[in-house]
Every structure is written in C-alpha cells, then in structure tokens.
Amino acid sequence: MSAPPATSAPPGDERTPVVSARREPRGPRGLRRAGRALVGATSAVSAGLAVHTCANALLLRRPVADPPPVRERTSVLLPVRDEAHQVAACLVAVLAQRGVEDLEVLVLDDASRDGTAAVARGAAAGDPRVRVLPGRPAPPGWLGKPWACTQLAEAADGDVLVFVDADVRLAPAAVAASAHLLRTSGLDLVSPYPRQLARTPGERLVQPLLQWSWLATLPLRLAERSPRPSLSAANGQLLVVDAARYRAAGGHAAVRGEVLDDVALVRAVKAAGGRGGVADGTALATCRMYDGWPAVRDGYAKSLWSAGGSPGRSLALAAALTALGLAPLAGALAGSRTGALGLAAGVASRVVAARRTGGRAWPDALAHPASLVVLAGLVVRSVRGHRRGDLQWKDRLLPTS
Numbered sequence: 399m400s401a402p403p404a405t406s407a408p409p410g411d412e413r414t415p416v417v418s419a420r421r422e423p424r425g426p427r428g429l430r431r432a433g434r435a436l437v438g439a440t441s442a443v444s445a446g447l448a449v450h451t452c453a454n455a456l457l458l459r460r461p462v463a464d465p466p467p468v469r470e471r472t473s474v475l476l477p478v479r480d481e482a483h484q485v486a487a488c489l490v491a492v493l494a495q496r497g498v499e500d501l502e503v504l505v506l507d508d509a510s511r512d513g514t515a516a517v518a519r520g521a522a523a524g525d526p527r528v529r530v531l532p533g534r535p536a537p538p539g540w541l542g543k544p545w546a547c548t549q550l551a552e553a554a555d556g557d558v559l560v561f562v563d564a565d566v567r568l569a570p571a572a573v574a575a576s577a578h579l580l581r582t583s584g585l586d587l588v589s590p591y592p593r594q595l596a597r598t599p600g601e602r603l604v605q606p607l608l609q610w611s612w613l614a615t616l617p618l619r620l621a622e623r624s625p626r627p628s629l630s631a632a633n634g635q636l637l638v639v640d641a642a643r644y645r646a647a648g649g650h651a652a653v654r655g656e657v658l659d660d661v662a663l664v665r666a667v668k669a670a671g672g673r674g675g676v677a678d679g680t681a682l683a684t685c686r687m688y689d690g691w692p693a694v695r696d697g698y699a700k701s702l703w704s705a706g707g708s709p710g711r712s713l714a715l716a717a718a719l720t721a722l723g724l725a726p727l728a729g730a731l732a733g734s735r736t737g738a739l740g741l742a743a744g745v746a747s748r749v750v751a752a753r754r755t756g757g758r759a760w761p762d763a764l765a766h767p768a769s770l771v772v773l774a775g776l777v778v779r780s781v782r783g784h785r786r787g788d789l790q791w792k793d794r795l796l797p798t799s
Contacts, residue, residue: 401699402637402734404639408523409496411602418446419442419581419596419690421561428544430695431432431750433702433738434720434727434728434729434734436725437725437728437729437736437737437740438736439646439724439725439735440452440468440721440722440725440726440740441725441729441736441739441740441741443722443740443743444578444722444740444741444743444747445740445743446725447614447615447744447747447751448614448652448743448744448746448747448750450613450614450615450617451610451613451747451750452750452754453615454612454613454614454616454617455613455616455750455751455753455754457618457619458613458618458676458677458678458754459550459579459583459588459675459677460581460592460604460677460678461575461576461579461677461678461682462575462578462636462734463571463575463679463681464571464766465497465571465574465577465578466497466567466574466576466578466680467498467502467574468498468556468558468573468574468577468578469497469498469499470500470556470558470577471500471502471503471555471557471558472498472500472502472556472558472560472572472573472577473503473504473554473555473556473559473560473670474492474495474501474502474503474560474562475504475506475547475550475551475554475560475561475562476489476492476503476504476506476518476562476563477490477504477506477508477543477546477547477555477561477563477706478505478506478507478508478514478546478564479508479509479510479514479542479546479792480511480512480514480519480792481512481514481564481565481791482510482512482513482514482517483512483750484564484565485505485517485518485521485564486517486518486520486521486640487564488503488565488566488567488668489503489518489521489522489569489727490521491567491568491569492562492568492573493522493525493527493528493711493735493773494568494570495568495569495570495571495572495574496574496575496588496638497544497571497573497574497638498573498577499575500556500576500761500795501527501528502527502529502554502555503522503525503528503633504528504529504531504550504553504554505518505528505530505531506531506533506547506549507530507531507532507533508533508545508546509533509535509670510540510792512640514702516609516765517531518530520710526562529553531550531553532545533545533546533549533633533769534549535550539600539654539655540654540655540773541654541655541656541657541797542621542657542791542792542794543634543659544650544651544653544654544655545654545657547561547584547649547650547659548649548650548651548654550726551641551644551645551650553648554641555660556641557637557640557641558577558580558638558640558641559638559639559640559641560573560577560636560637560703561634561635561636561637561638561639562635562636563634563635565635565685565686565687566592566635566636566683566684566685567683567684567685568682568683569681569682569683571590571682572590572636572679572682574636575590575608575682576590576679576682577638578638579638579644580638580639580640583724584673585622585672585673585675586640586642586643586673586674587639587640587643587664587667587672587673587675587678588630588632588637588638588669588674588675588677589631589632589633589636589637589638589660589661589664589673589674589675589676589677589679590610590636590638590676590677590678590679590682590683591636591676591678591679591680591755591759592633592635592636592679592680592682592683592684593635593679593680593681593683593685593755593756594606594608594609594685594686594687594755594757595683595684595685595686596686596757596758597686598689598690600690600691600694601686601688601689601690601691601694601696601760602758602762602765603689603696603762603765603768603770603772604769604772604773604776605688605694605697606748606751606752606758606762606769606771607770607773608633609751609752609754609755609757610748610751610752612631613750613754613755614747614751617629617743618627618675618676621675622673622674622675623668623673624668625667625668627707628715630661630664630665630668630674630675630677631664631676631694632660632661632663632674632675632676633660633663633676633684634659634660634663635685635687636679636683636685637663638671638675639657639663639667640755641663643667643670643672644667646670646672647663647666647667647669647670647672648670650663650668652666653668654668655797656704657701657704657796657797658704658705658745663673665675667699667724677753678755680754680755680756681781694773695776695779696775696791697791698773698780699776699778699779699780699783699789700727700789700790700791700796701780701781701797702777702780702781703777703780703781703783703784703789705777709784709785712777712781713777713778713781715774715777716773716774716775716777716778716781717730719770719771719774719777719789720774722744722770722772723744723766723767723768723770723771724767724771725737726738726739726740726741726743727741727767728745729741741767743768744766744767745763747765747766747769748766751761752759782797
C-alpha cells in the first residue's frame with residue numbers, strides 16, 4: 399500500500415486540508431487590499447489638493463498693475479556673494495523703478511571673490527541713491543545670508559524694506575506695487591512670489607513644485623494671521639516688510655541660524671503679533687533660481703532636510719511625496735478608475751498652479767508623479783548630507799543642528 403500524500407489530513411481530522419488551502423491566498427489578497435487602500439487614500443489626497451489649489455488661485459493676493467506713487471522712504475536691499483554675473487542686471491532693474499519718490503539702494507558685498515562689489519559700483523554709475531557696503535565677518539552662530547541682511551537693515555533708514563536677491567529681475571513698477579500691497583492689505587510682511595524661470599529638463603521637473611507646494615497645501619488667508627509655524631510661506635527672492643515691524647520681531651537676528659531664513663522671518667513677524675504671507679509676484683519679477691540639474695540638486699540639498707521641521711519629519715515627507723506620486727499612477731496603470739482620477743487630479747492641480755503663477759503647464763504637468771518622486775529623492779539626499787555634516791553653499795559649511 400502506498401503512503402498517503404503529504405497534504406492528506408491525519409486520521410480523525412478531515413478538515414485540515416480545507417483550512418490549509420484557504421490560508422494560502424490570504425497573503426496576496428491582503429497585499430492587494432492594502433494596495434487598493436493606498437491608491438484610494440492618495441487619490442483622495444490628490445483630489446483634495448486639486449480643489450484647494452483652485453481655491454487658493456482665486457484667493458491669492460495680486461498687486462495692482464498701476465500703483466500710486468510711494469512717498470515713504472523705501473530701502474531696496476541686495477545681499478550678494480560671488481554674484482558678478484548677476485548683480486549688474488539686477489541693479490539696473492532696481493534703479494529703473496517707477497513711482498518710488500524716496501528710494502535708497504544698498505548692496506552688501508559678503509566677502510565675494512569675483513569682483514562683485516566692483517561690478518555693482520560700475521552698474522550704479524555714480525547714482526547717489528546707491529551705496530555698496532563691505533560685509534563684516536559673521537559672528538558665531540550666524541549663517542551668511544541672515545547676517546548680510548542684518549547688516550543691510552542696520553544701514554537702511556527706509557520705512558519699507560525690500561529684500562531682493564541678485565538673480566531677480568524686477569519689472570519697472572515692482573517696488574511701488576509691492577509697497578502699495580503691503581500698505582493696503584493689512585499685512586506687515588508680503589512676499590510677492592516671482593515668476594520662476596525653468597529651462598533645462600531638471601529645472602522643469604523640480605522648480606514648478608515651489609509654487610505648487612504652497613498653492614496646494616497652504617490656506618493662504620488663514621496663514622497670513624495664524625501664528626502656527628506650519629502655516630507659513632515666503633520667498634526671500636523678493637520680500638517686502640514694514641521696517642518697524644521687522645525690528646520689533648528681531649529682524650534677521652531672530653533667524654540667524656535658519657537655512658530657510660525667509661520662511662523663518664515670516665514666522666518671527668507673526669509670533670511678534672504681525673501678519674505676513676505670499677502674494678502673486680508673476681507680473682512684478684522673474685527669477686531663474688538654478689541653472690541646470692547640478693545647481694538644482696545642490697541648491698535643494700542645502701535646505702530640504704529642514705523642510706518638514708526636522709530631519710525625521712522631512713524623511714516622512716519624502717515617503718508621503720513618493721506615495722502621492724506613485725500610488726495613483728500605479729493604480730491607473732493597473733486599470734483602477736480611482737487611481738486614474740487621482741492621477742488626473744494631480745496633473746490638474748499642477749496645471750492650475752502653473753497658469754496662476756506664469757509657469758509652463760504643458761507638457762510639464764504630465765510629469766507630476768515623477769516630479770514628486772524626484773523631490774522626495776532630493777529630500778533624502780539632503781537629510782543624508784545634513785547628518786554627515788558636509789552640506790555647503792557658496793563654499794561655506796552649513797550647520798548640522
């Protein structure tokens with residue numbers, strides 16, 4: 399007599415083979431259920447972000463096209479380091495501003511090694527409104543840009559302070575329109591977000607997420623008055639602040655060690671009882687923040703480790719971005735209507751953000767899933783560099799705490 403098969407039940411327990419057979423597919427079915435749940439959750443989030451983007455596109459403050467003259471003393475402040483290739487064009491645009499009756503322009507040369515100060519003086523061409531100042535060595539605990547901005551603010555005597563980066567090109571009415579918005583909006587700080595120029599594939603993949611991130615996630619009007627740190631956004635490329643409120647909040651001394659000093663400054667102003675937030679600067683200024691993929695990669699590496707508030711939360715953010723980018727796409731490819739709707743919502747959100755901020759909508763928005771995954775990778779790279787202590791910007795080591 400031959401031996402019974404290994405799968406046969408022992409005598410007196412004929413149910414055993416049936417139970418065993420039912421257990422075998424539970425693992426794969428459980429994974430499928432988890433996958434469907436993830437597709438559903440991320441698609442719902444994408445749809446919610448799309449709706450929120452549309453609402454913010456309507457609520458975003460827009461400066462007037464033809465502002466009245468500004469009669470207050472207005473100080474335009476340019477912190478520069480190794481910007482010989484940028485500072486002249488920036489300064490020429492600043493000096494061409496219309497409608498600012500009492501303008502001073504201060505340029506702070508932060509130990510440049512490429513002749514930036516000489517280029518700035520040449521571009522000023524003896525204009526009495528311009529002063530080029532030599533920067534002093536930073537005290538311990540200070541990062542370069544906050545220290546440069548502090549020195550500029552100390553030398554300025556305007557009632558309105560306008561901080562401008564060297565890679566920004568202002569439209570002729572930019573300062574007047576920004577100052578008018580500051581005074582008529584009830585805000586103490588306003589950051590008119592310049593139109594971001596992205597030309598190479600790497601730039602076009604990542605840069606549009608700057609505007610999309612706050613349009614999609616930040617309740618703009620609530621954020622202007624809420625003291626919650628998480629409800630803050632700004633762009634130091636163009637930042638306009640009431641001088642008295644700036645000093646009451648501690649100025650850049652209050653954010654001396656912050657890599658994201660612009661967002662930190664908004665938080666400081668709101669913590670001191672003020673109001674501040676972003677506005678539409680599409681018609682006021684343009685900026686090409688980075689030139690090509692290596693600059694994008696290294697530029698984001700210096701700061702993304704703090705995007706979530708801490709390295710740990712930033713890694714959690716990277717995981718969320720990866721899921722938001724891949725799960726609806728995977729679901730759509732597998733034939734899920736939910737995934738297809740989530741994918742479409744993400745693309746639609748990007749289109750709305752691009753249209754509202756002067757960016758390129760098509761075909762770039764179609765790469766939204768890839769953009770989110772690449773940004774997540776940049777967050778991980780930044781956290782790794784921060785933990786190693788080897789992050790640098792303009793040949794200066796960045797802090798590890």
